[in-house]
Amino acid sequence: MATKVRYFANRLLDGLAAADANRLNQGRILRAVKRIKALEATTYQENDLRGLSKPEKEFIRENEYKCWYDCNDVMGRRHRYYIFMAKDLTTGRKRIYAYRKDQYIQLNGHDISSDAYNYECWLIVDLRKGYGEISRHRYERRFSNILAPVAIF
Numbered sequence: 140m141a142t143k144v145r146y147f148a149n150r151l152l153d154g155l156a157a158a159d160a161n162r163l164n165q166g167r168i169l170r171a172v173k174r175i176k177a178l179e180a181t182t183y184q185e186n187d188l189r190g191l192s193k194p195e196k197e198f199i200r201e202n203e204y205k206c207w208y209d210c211n212d213v214m215g216r217r218h219r220y221y222i223f224m225a226k227d228l229t230t231g232r233k234r235i236y237a238y239r240k241d242q243y244i245q246l247n248g249h250d251i252s253s254d255a256y257n258y259e260c261w262l263i264v265d266l267r268k269g270y271g272e273i274s275r276h277r278y279e280r281r282f283s284n285i286l287a288p289v290a291i292f
Contacts, residue, residue: 236263
């Protein structure tokens with residue numbers, strides 16, 4: 140008997156709906172914490188990796204199919220990045236990107252306006268330098284795109 144494939148977005152929305160089930164008795168902060176836990180409990184499956192390159196698939200597998208990735212920055216501080224997949228605007232191929240909850244990028248003061256909380260900057264996961272380097276200096280700018288995982292915060 141063939142089973143219906145459930146994609147990551149469907150699993151994520153089901154988890155978020157379950158976290159918000161008892162909405163009247165919860166405060167805003169508690170709801171946000173439950174949504175973050177629901178996001179982090181949702182994992183990728185092998186079917187979600189279709190269309191990714193071989194190093195990207197290996198990165199997700201070595202990260203135990205989690206949709207988040209913890210790494211240290213140059214100063215030694217630990218950051219949690221949320222991993223998502225989308226089509227690259229230049230090549231049209233599926234690719235993995237990262238986003239940090241408290242992300243703010245203003246490299247030269249002209250790239251992104253100072254009053255904008257820049258959801259449209261998608262960090263590129265660099266897999267050439269070992270195991271998944273993420274830097275705020277490597278990003279792809281997407282105008283007017285708000286990510287589903289980011290919208291929960």
